[in-house]
Amino acid sequence: MHITRKDLNEMHRVRRLNLINGITGIKPANLIGTRSKTNIPNVSIFSSIVHLGSDPALFGFILRPTGEVPRNTYENILETGYYTLNHIHESFIENAHYTSAKFDANVSEFEKCSLTEEYLYNFPAPFVGESKIKLGLHFVEELSIKSNGTKMIVGEIEQLIIPKNCLDDKGYLRLDQISDVGIGGLNNYYSLRRIKSLPYARVREVPDFGSYKT
Numbered sequence: 542m543h544i545t546r547k548d549l550n551e552m553h554r555v556r557r558l559n560l561i562n563g564i565t566g567i568k569p570a571n572l573i574g575t576r577s578k579t580n581i582p583n584v585s586i587f588s589s590i591v592h593l594g595s596d597p598a599l600f601g602f603i604l605r606p607t608g609e610v611p612r613n614t615y616e617n618i619l620e621t622g623y624y625t626l627n628h629i630h631e632s633f634i635e636n637a638h639y640t641s642a643k644f645d646a647n648v649s650e651f652e653k654c655s656l657t658e659e660y661l662y663n664f665p666a667p668f669v670g671e672s673k674i675k676l677g678l679h680f681v682e683e684l685s686i687k688s689n690g691t692k693m694i695v696g697e698i699e700q701l702i703i704p705k706n707c708l709d710d711k712g713y714l715r716l717d718q719i720s721d722v723g724i725g726g727l728n729n730y731y732s733l734r735r736i737k738s739l740p741y742a743r744v745r746e747v748p749d750f751g752s753y754k755t
């Protein structure tokens with residue numbers, strides 16, 4: 542199948558959304574936990590989280606345009622300066638998925654989607670009790686992406702919570718051992734399996750893959 546920009550422009554809006562949203566492959570599955578300054582908790586699913594650097598430990602996520610719909614996560618992050626990232630596991634995919642519904646700002650998705658609001662280590666934003674890997678971040682900056690009105694929200698780690706059984710002897714995370722999931726597009730969830738662990742790729746250690754095809 543060959544699809545051009547013209548085909549995309551003419552495609553039904555929902556089909557295009559499903560295709561383009563999933564075309565880069567599997568994305569991470571996280572719930573972002575926040576609290577408003579009037580203490581109303583919020584939790585919502587986000588898949589656009591990306592690691593920006595390890596020292597300082599920075600992460601970004603993409604926020605869709607803020608004009609059309611209320612953006613409780615964004616407003617809470619700006620108001621309080623803190624948020625949490627919580628991995629999604631196979632046992633609570635549906636609860637996590639339905640946090641994407643457009644609930645009013647005064648409604649707690651924790652309650653509506655039966656997820657546990659958890660406060661740890663005096664961190665001001667709520668973690669998700671069901672989640673095994675949890676990060677507490679403080680807001681660092683927002684970057685506007687002019688071409689489509691989205692924003693990248695950048696945060697730095699303050700707290701990192703990981704169960705011992707998901708770190709191997711080299712310190713690599715074993716996401717398969719805690720039934721972490723990945724996201725395809727906006728509606729499809731995948732299980733994870735570690736296939737291989739390879740060393741840092743040095744030029745002199747590249748295996749002989751045979752001659753190039755011309």
Ligand SMILES: Cc1cc2nc3c(=O)[nH]c(=O)nc-3n(C[C@H](O)[C@H](O)[C@H](O)COP(=O)(O)O)c2cc1C
Pocket residue numbers: 583584585586587588589590602603604605611612613614615638640641642643644724726727728
């Ligand atoms: C699987 C999935 C992934 C999503 N990822 C994002 C994302 O990366 N960025 C975004 O702005 N919205 C994303 N959404 C939509 C938000 O979850 C949704 O807009 C939610 O209502 C935001 O809640 P809030 O208004 O409480 O912040 C995603 C939805 C689903 C179902």
